[in-house]
Amino acid sequence: MKIRPLGARVLLKEIESEETTKSGIVLPSSAQEKPYIGEVLEVGPGEVNEGKEIKMVVKKGDRVLYSKYAGTEVKLEDQKYLLVKQSDILAIIE
Structure with missing residues (x-):
């Protein structure tokens, strides 16, 4: 499933x-404060909101820093993923 x-x-x-x-x-990650860093696996096509086109800035494979309370956790085939809006991504880590 994808x-x-x-x-x-x-x-x-x-x-x-x-x-x-x-x-x-x-210290395992469960004993620390979460770093809020993730790897981009998939990117949506973008959207048009109130007549303005929202282009996707991030791309597959980017490492990003995201907001603390961002997104929705999704569990699929024993893996946890996070589905977030592009506006909840704070920075791309290079």
């Missing part, structure tokens, strides 16, 4: 990271 976003929406996969303290203790 998810294809509609309008100006983007499908993200959250990037989880492990952090090591100075003393060498590894």
Whole structure:
């Protein structure tokens, strides 16, 4: 099964990271504050809102920083994804 976003929406996969303290203790992502970084898996076609065309700026494969309360979590085939509006993406990480 495949998810294809509609309008100006983007499908993200959250990037989880492990952090090591100075003393060498590894903190799993569940014990840390979420970094709100994701990888773009699919991008919608864009949309027209009140006569203005909204073009998609992000593309498949980009790493992005998104807003804390953004989007809707979707679980498909034991994988968690996040479906967000392009306007909830704060930055592209290069």
